[in-house]
Amino acid sequence: MSSSVDPRPTLAAPDDDPWLWLEEVEGERALAWVEAQNAATLGRLADARFRADRDAVKAALDRPDKLPYVTRRGDRLYNFWQDAAHPRGIWRRTRLESYRATDPDWEVLLDLDALARAEGEDWVWQGATTLPPTHERGVLSLSRGGGDAVVLREFDLVARAFVAGGFVLPEAKGGVGWVDADTLLLSSALGEGMATRSGYARTVRLWSRGTDPAAAAVIFACDEDHMAAWGSVDREVPGRLVFADQIGFYDAAVHLGDRTGPLRRLDLPADAEPRWQRGWLAVRPRNPWTLEGITHAPDTLLGIGLDAFLDGDRRFQVLFTPGERRALEGFFWCDGRLVVSVLDELRPDFTVLTPGEGEWRSERLAGLPRTGVAHLWPLDSVAEESDGALLAQVEDPITPASLMLTDTRLSTPVLLRRSSPTFDATGLVVTRHEAVSVDGERIPYVQTGPAGETGAAPVHLSGYGGFRVSRLPHYQGMAGKLWLEKGGTTVVANIRGGGEFGTRWHEAGRREGKRLSHDDFAAVAADLVRRGVTRPGRIAAEGGSNGGLLIANMLTRYPERFGALFCTIPLIDMRRYSRLLAGASWIAEYGDPADPQDWAFLQHISAYHVAEPGRAYPPILIATTRRDDRVHPGHARKMAAKLQAMGYPALFHEPAAGGHGYGKDNGEVAGFAALGAAFLRRAIGWEETVPA
Numbered sequence: 001m002s003s004s005v006d007p008r009p010t011l012a013a014p015d016d017d018p019w020l021w022l023e024e025v026e027g028e029r030a031l032a033w034v035e036a037q038n039a040a041t042l043g044r045l046a047d048a049r050f051r052a053d054r055d056a057v058k059a060a061l062d063r064p065d066k067l068p069y070v071t072r073r074g075d076r077l078y079n080f081w082q083d084a085a086h087p088r089g090i091w092r093r094t095r096l097e098s099y100r101a102t103d104p105d106w107e108v109l110l111d112l113d114a115l116a117r118a119e120g121e122d123w124v125w126q127g128a129t130t131l132p133p134t135h136e137r138g139v140l141s142l143s144r145g146g147g148d149a150v151v152l153r154e155f156d157l158v159a160r161a162f163v164a165g166g167f168v169l170p171e172a173k174g175g176v177g178w179v180d181a182d183t184l185l186l187s188s189a190l191g192e193g194m195a196t197r198s199g200y201a202r203t204v205r206l207w208s209r210g211t212d213p214a215a216a217a218v219i220f221a222c223d224e225d226h227m228a229a230w231g232s233v234d235r236e237v238p239g240r241l242v243f244a245d246q247i248g249f250y251d252a253a254v255h256l257g258d259r260t261g262p263l264r265r266l267d268l269p270a271d272a273e274p275r276w277q278r279g280w281l282a283v284r285p286r287n288p289w290t291l292e293g294i295t296h297a298p299d300t301l302l303g304i305g306l307d308a309f310l311d312g313d314r315r316f317q318v319l320f321t322p323g324e325r326r327a328l329e330g331f332f333w334c335d336g337r338l339v340v341s342v343l344d345e346l347r348p349d350f351t352v353l354t355p356g357e358g359e360w361r362s363e364r365l366a367g368l369p370r371t372g373v374a375h376l377w378p379l380d381s382v383a384e385e386s387d388g389a390l391l392a393q394v395e396d397p398i399t400p401a402s403l404m405l406t407d408t409r410l411s412t413p414v415l416l417r418r419s420s421p422t423f424d425a426t427g428l429v430v431t432r433h434e435a436v437s438v439d440g441e442r443i444p445y446v447q448t449g450p451a452g453e454t455g456a457a458p459v460h461l462s463g464y465g466g467f468r469v470s471r472l473p474h475y476q477g478m479a480g481k482l483w484l485e486k487g488g489t490t491v492v493a494n495i496r497g498g499g500e501f502g503t504r505w506h507e508a509g510r511r512e513g514k515r516l517s518h519d520d521f522a523a524v525a526a527d528l529v530r531r532g533v534t535r536p537g538r539i540a541a542e543g544g545s546n547g548g549l550l551i552a553n554m555l556t557r558y559p560e561r562f563g564a565l566f567c568t569i570p571l572i573d574m575r576r577y578s579r580l581l582a583g584a585s586w587i588a589e590y591g592d593p594a595d596p597q598d599w600a601f602l603q604h605i606s607a608y609h610v611a612e613p614g615r616a617y618p619p620i621l622i623a624t625t626r627r628d629d630r631v632h633p634g635h636a637r638k639m640a641a642k643l644q645a646m647g648y649p650a651l652f653h654e655p656a657a658g659g660h661g662y663g664k665d666n667g668e669v670a671g672f673a674a675l676g677a678a679f680l681r682r683a684i685g686w687e688e689t690v691p692a
Contacts, residue, residue: 014575014599014609019641023580023634025626030637034626037640037652041621041675044651049687050678057481057670058084060422067403067419070099071381072389073135078381079106080125087665088112089125100416109160110140122657124664126150130157131178132235132382139167139176139184145627146659148582149173152188169213173629174201177233179259182209185231185241186216198585199629200228204243206259219261222246227585235384236278248588249467250286264310277333277383280355281306282319284328286503291316298503299328301340303353303360317360319353327502329470334378335388337408339365341376343470346432346444346500348374352408367406367413372396373472379405391416395475397448397490398425423480427451430473435520435527441496441508443520445527446473449489453532458488458686459539460677461525465497465517466546467589468506478670482677488686491528495520497546511591512601518550522558529561537563540680544568545631545660546589552607552639555617564683565620566676569628569660572635574606575599580632608639613646619683621651621676625658651679 024030062084070077077099082089090113092106116123126141136158141150152175154166167176167184173195174188186205189195191214196202202224205216222229222245234240234256243262245253251270255262268274271286283302288295291314296302301320304313320328320340329341329348338353338360350365368374372395379389388408395401400419406412429451434442449457460483464471471492476483479490494500497509497517509517525539539562543551548570555565575593577583591598603609611617620643624636633654643650653675657664662672681687 014603019638022637022641023632025633034654038654041651041653045675045678050674053482053677054671054674057478057674058667060481061666061670063420065420067401067417072379073130073381074133082666086113087667088116088123109157129176129178131181132385137181141175143659144171145657146661146664147627147629148659149629152176167209173199177231179233185233186213187230196228197225198227198582202229204229204231235382249585250588275331275333276306278336279306281309282331282338284331297322301328301331303355319360322502325501332378333383334390335386335408339376339408343500347371350376352410363410365410368392369394372399373474397430397446397473397476398428400475422477423485428484433527435523437523438519439516443523444494445524446492447489448476448484450487455532455535456538457534458684459491459528459534460488460680461491461493461539461541463493463495463521463543463550464547465495465509465521465550468499470499478673482674489533491524493521493524510589514590515605518553518557518605521550522554522561525561536561538684540564540684542566542676545570548572553605555620556607556610559615559617562618564618564680566680567620567622569624569631570635571631572639573608574602575609580634582630608642611642617648619649621653621679623653623672623676626654626656627658628660630660
């Protein structure tokens, strides 16, 4: 593919960037380049088979019997729903007894497609915050094109209309909490000096009805170099507000206060995660924490009475102790009980703890599968209104998700709804394996596909490896339609940097360890060849966001292990990432490129700088979205431009909307995914192009 940029083979110095102009998101020259790239990519890939795949995936995403996820607010269940008739979606509600029926009786509150047409805006739903206990008023978050920045508008749920003269906030990153019917707690980056370096809210303001939000009193603030400031309402204690100074991605200072601001900081390590309810506090430290002469390991779960803690008592009870491959996935309070989610060798396990003055009572939540994936969360949006009801979702790579209802009293889970399949899973098997990485660590992965090793299976390999995000064996969904149903094999790699085995697994793949995380992914690719599943030229790898950084490093560090790469919504330029959009908030994950000691290791995973001419790089498609205001689209643009200038046949794609994702509606998501799959299948020689 030709390029009009200066084809300098490499960057002369880390900050010598001839493609800096591509960071101008709406720049005339940059957009002309993007449109030419889009035309070339679509001209090559968007044939009849692509269109058939796109339409099939869209139909699957639009199917009427998929799961309608719900949240209870007061006595109603609320759901946001998208299908062929409502591509942008409708916000609707029903009652639990109706939801149990095959065809629930839904009351539509807002039709987003109609609103977008009436207002001439590219509205995308980003959620609602309603006022307890009646939930008759709410503040809706609406994004233009799917970005993180939102417009906030007050909505009357009884009249099903926006409130004339109500709370309205122009587009900005942030949100609100209801203090009372006429007062909002505003955490927003809107206004001069109100944003951190990362672009998030730097202050918390008390915003009264009928007043200018710009003039609202600032009652809490964090340093500009910190990640963000947040505020929330503790409805258990009248008048209590909670403030958080998010110092970095994994560190925060939490304060209790009121309308005047913070009154006292919780005496906890900044890396500790506290949660409390009904007078009891649970804490998970990220680093070793010594109390009463005892040092508790990272991810130990500790409990104590909240008032006793505030009075200086540090005699915590140990509620959970992690193991080498037994990790605390998460914990939350519900109806005065603590629900603990554990991954035991990646198998889900749930326990309900009842606090007391003596030892807390522990009971295992039975009735959920110990294989595949199980997630558990409260049915109610407001913790203080909960009666203990819990929702559980269970699935595996070839079994569609089911939604079950249980509670903290350990009632037997009851099936609410089961999703229909999106692909034919006949003959497919799911198996677990382990690769050995460069330092001897065992790296798990899940393989789904036909039984038996052929030595030439078309493999779709994906991974993430960052921010303690676990990649679990969910239902394959789109990959099932685009890969498995056609006879291929999919593999999900549990590389370090994720949370599959807790903080130790994340720490091993953070900062200097990010390179090791990438080694893990390459080790999985090699293990697939060692086991006789496939050969390198038949392995197609895909990853997005932090996973896009992973894929870019496979291109530059392990090109011989892959047949094709699909790199989506990526960060790639590790020299400038912290200066672009939300990038500064990720310094805790990657390191600071402005610090010479950090750049010493970052430069080796900055694929934008490492890429060089004359290498046998596999084919790559780099894709982003123009409305991504989290990871700057300049990363993807510049990498594609540099590769093309050095003579590589790199492809590029950038739809105008979508935010930090694949699209604002099911049609856009289906098109993005089908384009990537078409590229990968053809690049590894599995599929020929058919006439357009």
